[in-house]
Amino acid sequence: MLLLQHQQTHIYIAPEIFFYYKFKLIIIMPSSLHFDRFNPITHAATTVAIANGVNCPKQPQAPPSSTAARRLVVPSLSSGRGIAAPDTVALHHAHVVDPNQCCSIVTQHINAPVSAVWAVVRRFDNPQGYKNFVRSCHVITGDGIRVGAVREVRVVSGLPAETSTERLEILDDERHVISFSMVGGDHRLRNYQSVTTLHANGNGTLVIESYVVDVPQGNTKEETCVFVDTIVRCNLQSLAQIAENRTNNCEHTAQHC
C-alpha cells in the first residue's frame, strides 16, 4: 500500500507542481512480504499514484506538521516544466519506514546543468566538496567511488556529532542517483539511509534528497525531521552555490577563449 501525504489544501496536484512541495513518502508493508524495488505490481501502482496525483489518506502515525516546521520550507525561486520521468523518483525515493522511523525529502533547484551538479554530488570520497559540516573524509574500504566503499567522515565542531561511518549503496552515473547509509559513528542517527537524485529542469537541475532514519529515544519524529532537514537543506544550498559558481566561471572562461 502506497500512501502520500502533502501539505496543500487542493486535491489535485499537477506533476510539474508536485516536486516543489514537501511531502512524505511512506510505504507500509507486511513484515512477511519482501520488498523488491523491481516488483512490477508495486512499480505500476506507484507510477499510477504519482502520475494521477492521487490524494491518499493521511498516515495516522505521522504527526501534523507544525506551523514552525512549515515555515522552514524554502520554495524554489523559479518554476519549470514538470519532471519527465516521475517513475524514477518513485523508484529511488520509496523508503521502507518502520514504526520507530521517520522519513523526509528536501528539494533544491540549481541554475546549472545536471552534468555540473553531478560532478560534485557523485564524489563519495570528497563530501566536503559541498557539504558544510564535514571537516575531513577518508575512504577506509574500497577504492573511493564504487558501491560498497566505506568512508569515515569527521564532523566540524559545534554539532551534536563527532564522526560518521558511511557506506556507498548506489552510484548510477546514467540516471544520476547516489545513495549512502550510515553504518556507524558518534552520532544519534541510527539506520540512516539517504538517496539523492538529479533531474533536468529546463536549463537547470532539480535535486531531490530523501532519507529514512530511526527516531532517537527522547525525540519525536517531527523533531528528528527538523534536525536532519536543516542539515540536508544547508548542504543542498551550498551545492547550488558551488555548482552555479563553477558554471559561471566556465562560461566566463569560455568567453575569453
Add this chain to the structure above:
Amino acid sequence: MAGICCGVVGEAAETSSPIEPTSRPSARRSLDLLPLKYIAADVSVPPLENSRKRQRLDRRASPARECDNAVHSSKSKVVEVVPNYSSKSPTLDSTSPTVVEEYPRYGVTSVCGRRRDMEDAVSVRPSFCQETLSHDKKLGFHFFAVFDGHGCSHVATMCKERLHEIVKEEVHQAKENLEWESTMKKCFARMDEEVLRWSQNNETPSCRCELQTPHCDAVGSTAVVAVVTPEKIIVANCGDSRAVLCRNNVAVPLSDDHKPDRPDELLRIQVAGGRVIYWDGPRVLGVLAMSRAIGDNYLKPYVISEPEVTVTERSEEDECLILGSDGLWDTVQNDIACKVVRMCLNAQKPPSPPSSPRREMAVDCSDKACSNASILLTKLALVRQSSDNVSVVVVDLRRT
C-alpha cells in the same frame, strides 16, 4: 612628579611543558605554600596535582616553542610585534603634568585542551582608543575579548583581528554623544556583516583546516567583549562565553549566557519561526547549542548576532574582571573563579611604601599575578574534565 608612562605592550608567548613530578620535595618559600593549600581545601585538587602544578608554574618563565597551548602576559618576553599596532600607539607627552594614564594589568591563557582543534581566539588591545576630555588630558580605553569559534576557526580569527578596530571607529564617530549600548550593537552588526561578506566571496579561506567549501555559512563564533575605561566597564556579549566582575569578594556576572533554553531566548526563537530541540542538550533546530553568535548565517533569523550590553560603574571595591569561554565556565563556577584570582592577586601584594622603582616592581608583580591567575583557572578547568578549548583573560581592576 614621577609617573609611569606605558609603552606599547606586544604579545608574548610562553608555554608550560609537562614534566614529571619530582620525588624530592622542592624548596618553596612559605609565601607559596599558602595559596596551594587554599586551592586544595577549596576546590579539591589532589596533592599530586598540586605538586605538578607548582612545578609547571616554576618553569613558566623559561621560553618554549609556540604551540596551541599559548600563555600570554603583558610585559612578558616579546615573541612577536604587531607593526600596525605599534605604529598606532599614542605618543605620550611625559612633560605634561596633567597626563593621567591608567596602566592595564592583565593575564591571558588560551589552550586547546581536550579538543582536537583550537578554535578560540583572544584579543587584548590596551589603550586601543583615546577619549579626549581637554586639549592636554587623555584617558585610555582598554579592549579585552574572548571568541569561541565553532565549525571552524576563521570567524573567531576575524573577530580577533577586526572587532576592536570597529569599536574604535564607532566610538570616535559617536564623540560626545557616546551611548555604549547602541554603539556595541552597531559594532556587532558590522562584524557579522563582514563575516557574511567574506564568506560570500569566492576567495579561498585562509584557515588551516581541511574545509574546502568556499561558502562557510555554517561557521560562527561567540564574542564576549569588555571595554574598560577609567569610570566604566562595558560588556557586550553574544553567545555562551562570559564576563564576571569580582567586587568586594562577590562574583558579579556582567553577561548572561545565550543558551537556547533560556526562557526569553526560547520565546524569541519560537516567535521567529524556529524551534529548540533537545539533541545532546538544547539546540536551535537541534543543531547549535547557543542562541546567539557572530556568523552562522544558515541559522538566521533564529541565531542572531545582537549582543546584550551591560555598563557598570567602576568602584574602589572592584578587584578583577574575568573573561572566559564556556570551556572555563562549564566546569568552574563564578565564585570559585573569583576566589582563585583574588588569592593570586593577594599573594603578590607589592611591598610598601611605594616609590618610583618599587612602583615598577608592583606593576610587574600584578602582571605576573594576573598571568598566574589565568593559568590556574585554565588548569582548574582541565582538571575538572573540561572537554573544550579554554580561554581566560584576567584584568586587575584595583587602583594602586
